[in-house]
Structure formats: C-alpha cells, structure tokens
Amino acid sequence: MLQFQNNAAAVLQNALTDNSGDPGFSVITVVDDGSQFSFGGTYPQLATLAHGSRPGESEIVRLLSSSNAVFQCARGQEGTTPVDWPAGTKMEARVTAEMLKLFVQSENGFLGSPAQGSEVFSMLGFPAIKRNSTQMLSGSTAFHRGGNSPAAVGASPYVDLGVPSAFVAGNYLHGDVVVPTTPDGAQYWVCTNSDMAVNIAAEPLFAGPGGNVPIDEADPSLGYMVSLATPLDFSVRFSGVLLVVEEVGFISRAFTAGSVPSVSIGSDLDSSASNPTRFANNVALSQITGEKCIHRIPVNGGGQLVDTLMFKVETAATGGKFAGRFYWRGFFVEPG
Numbered sequence: 544m545l546q547f548q549n550n551a552a553a554v555l556q557n558a559l560t561d562n563s564g565d566p567g568f569s570v571i572t573v574v575d576d577g578s579q580f581s582f583g584g585t586y587p588q589l590a591t592l593a594h595g596s597r598p599g600e601s602e603i604v605r606l607l608s609s610s611n612a613v614f615q616c617a618r619g620q621e622g623t624t625p626v627d628w629p630a631g632t633k634m635e636a637r638v639t640a641e642m643l644k645l646f647v648q649s650e651n652g653f654l655g656s657p658a659q660g661s662e663v664f665s666m667l668g669f670p671a672i673k674r675n676s677t678q679m680l681s682g683s684t685a686f687h688r689g690g691n692s693p694a695a696v697g698a699s700p701y702v703d704l705g706v707p708s709a710f711v712a713g714n715y716l717h718g719d720v721v722v723p724t725t726p727d728g729a730q731y732w733v734c735t736n737s738d739m740a741v742n743i744a745a746e747p748l749f750a751g752p753g754g755n756v757p758i759d760e761a762d763p764s765l766g767y768m769v770s771l772a773t774p775l776d777f778s779v780r781f782s783g784v785l786l787v788v789e790e791v792g793f794i795s796r797a798f799t800a801g802s803v804p805s806v807s808i809g810s811d812l813d814s815s816a817s818n819p820t821r822f823a824n825n826v827a828l829s830q831i832t833g834e835k836c837i838h839r840i841p842v843n844g845g846g847q848l849v850d851t852l853m854f855k856v857e858t859a860a861t862g863g864k865f866a867g868r869f870y871w872r873g874f875f876v877e878p879g
Contacts, residue, residue: 551636701732705865735766801862811851
C-alpha cells in the first residue's frame with residue numbers, strides 16, 4: 544500500500560550522496576517544512592528526484608517517515624540508481640510504473656493485465672487477514688473489519704486436459720484452447736479480454752512453451768495466444784500473501800472427450816516445501832460429465848500456508864476436448 548498527495552513537491556536543502564555507507568545516504572532534508580509530503584500511518588509514499596544538472600536522469604525514492612523537513616527514505620527504487628544530487632534538486636510526487644501496477648486494470652468487462660508470463664497470476668491487493676491491524680476494539684466480541692478477510696476464489700489459466708483442437712482460421716472466444724498445426728510442445732489459450740468473438744484469419748506465429756504471441760502481429764490490441772508447456776504441469780503463484788486452501792477442483796468449459804483425465808494438485812512455499820499431491824493425488828475428474836460441470840475436492844486438513852499452487856495432468860483425457868480451468872477457494876493471510 545502507498546500513500547498519495549496531490550501535486551506534492553519540495554526542494555532539497557542539502558546535497559544527497561550516492562555513497563550508501565554515508566550516514567546521510569537515506570536522509571532527505573528539504574527547504575521549508577515538507578508539509579506537502581507529510582503523511583501518517585505505516586504506509587510509505589513514492590517521490591522522484593531530478594535536477595537540471597543531470598538531464599535525463601531521475602531517481603525514485605520511497606519516503607518511509609517524516610519529521611518536519613527531514614525524511615527517512617529508501618533510495619534507488621524501481622530499478623533507478625542512487626546518484627549525487629545537489630542542493631536545489633526537485634523532489635516531486637510523480638506517477639511511476641510500479642505505482643500503476645498496483646491498480647487492477649479493466650478492459651471490456653474483464654479484469655487483469657496483458658498476457659505476460661501465463662504461469663504468474665498475482666493477487667496483489669486482494670483482501671487478506673492483516674498482520675498489523677488490531678482486531679479487538681472493546682470486549683471479546685467487537686472486531687475491526689480491517690483485520691479480517693473474506694473468502695477468496697480464483698482460477699488458473701484456461702487449459703485443455705484432453706486433446707485440444709489444432710488451429711484453423713475462424714472465430715475464437717476468450718478462453719478457447721488450441722495447438723499449432725505443427726506441434727511445438729505447448730497448447731495456447733486465446734486471451735482477447737473481450738466477450739465478443741475475434742476472427743483469426745491466419746495462424747499466429749506460435750513460439751513454443753513460454754512464448755506468448757499476438758493473435759495478429761499487425762494488431763496486438765486483438766489479444767494474445769498464451770502458451771502452456773505440455774504435458775501440463777504448471778504453477779499459480781501469489782504475491783505478498785499466503786493462502787489457506789479450503790477447496791480445489793476443475794470447472795469444465797468444453798467437453799467432447801471419451802474419457803476423463805486424472806490430475807494432481809499440490810502446494811509450495813517459497814520453493815522450499817514442495818508437495819505436488821497435497822490436495823489431490825492422481826484424482827480422476829469423474830464428477831464432470833459435460834461442459835459447465837465442476838469437480839470439487841474439499842480440503843479438510845491444516846498444515847503449512849502456501850504461496851504457490853501446483854497443477855499437473857497425470858493422465859490426459861482421450862478422444863476430444865476436456866477444457867476449462869482449475870480453481871481454488873480459501874482465504875489470504877499477510878505474512879509475518
């Protein structure tokens with residue numbers, strides 16, 4: 544979480560060094576009282592340093608606390624480099640790339656971000672049990688809502704656990720799954736962020752596992768073909784929160800297969816406690832008998848919280864499509 548002030552700006556009273564061993568490295572003193580940047584609570588504010596003597600250069604800092612005109616800060620944020628800034632350098636509350644990434648994007652009714660790394664689905668900003676909030680207000684039955692967490696439900700990328708159709712020119716909907724006419728070790732789901740069909744007249748330039756490619760090189764706004772390596776064995780990771788899993792399963796979208804697949808669903812924590820069959824160990828998805836069906840796997844046990852869910856197809860369905868998404872249900876907890 545960050546704090547913001549409108550049009551906040553100040554000027555450095557003292558020079559700022561690039562020597563991280565200097566006691567003043569992380570201390571910014573500004574002219575006047577710095578009141579435009581004054582903030583309270585535990586959340587920081589971002590600011591950008593720039594000066595005419597260093598054209599084209601800037602440094603982003605994270606203001607951690609303030610006392611009148613003196614700020615404690617973290618230098619060199621968002622990949623910028625700490626440099627020697629002279630007295631008179633401007634410190635401004637500018638919009639930064641990482642700041643914008645904190646906000647959920649909406650396009651044509653769908654929430655999310657452009658297809659970048661299909662195995663990474665962050666839950667930044669999702670309500671979680673807070674580590675810093677005081678829940679109890681007065682007596683044993685009064686609680687502060689900010690210390691609680693609602694139930695959370697999420698889903699994996701679209702996948703086909705059977706035999707995906709080979710690409711043919713025609714109309715495709717968001718979430719359709721295909722493979723290239725020349726197999727390349729991946730299947731691709733169509734990410735259009737639209738509820739309307741998109742006509743794909745020519746086969747995209749599929750690039751293999753990890754290679755998300757535009758539906759149309761000439762018009763990337765149409766969306767992307769998002770790849771997942773086959774046989775399917777992938778992870779969904781969460782950023783900044785831990786998950787308590789209460790249920791997992793699969794929701795079908797297209798079903799023409801003659802059999803059902805078997806899957807394993809597991810967990811990981813910081814890549815140090817992998818348990819790929821923790822929630823489902825080679826389970827046949829027999830509760831699914833057609834499209835728009837669900838196979839539910841309740842999770843009754845406790846154990847370690849997780850920041851990664853793992854999904855693997857042990858035995859693929861045969862004879863046709865078995866497409867849809869894995870899902871999970873639970874609640875989030877802030878680490879610490």
